[in-house]
Ligand code: SF4
């Protein structure tokens with residue numbers, strides 16, 4: 001088998017600069033309108049795939065985009081201390097998870113995940129980025145050349161990771177990876 005066959009993949013990324021975020025929630029509004037049925041017929045930020053975690057008294061605004069669904073909540077949770085205030089791991093977690101209502105379709109309860117505002121024809125940039133006039137969200141597209149073998153390996157690793165997360169929970173798996181990387 002020819003292991004060196006190459007293919008180009010377009011990698012889409014939204015970068016977040018929390019220092020520029022002012023908590024206006026225009027990103028949440030735009031995302032929820034984009035995902036209304038029919039499109040742009042209503043606004044309900046519970047339908048948004050981006051959520052801005054806010055602590056106005058400390059000027060902390062952190063936009064989080066919805067990631068993968070997880071079947072089990074984490075067993076143990078890390079704590080983050082920012083400017084002397086404690087936040088639990090769930091606060092900044094991007095997962096749709098049984099332990100909370102964030103990132104769930106309000107009518108059906110189905111998990112939500114960011115789809116980069118997929119649309120036909122495609123948008124120039126995702127809705128949330130377009131709506132963010134403060135420059136906290138920026139969109140990047142780059143072409144990555146990968147050998148097919150690399151792509152397959154990466155796919156296998158992602159699949160194995162998802163299976164482990166389903167079985168043991170994300171926290172245990174991340175802790176195990178951290179231990180292995182130190183050993
Ligand atoms: S890229 Fe699109 S789907 Fe993802 S959070 Fe932004 S507006 Fe929502």
Ligand code: SF4
Pocket residue numbers: 020021022023024025026027028052061063131132133134135136137
């Ligand atoms: S639109 Fe931009 S500045 Fe406003 S809350 Fe969203 S990320 Fe922050």
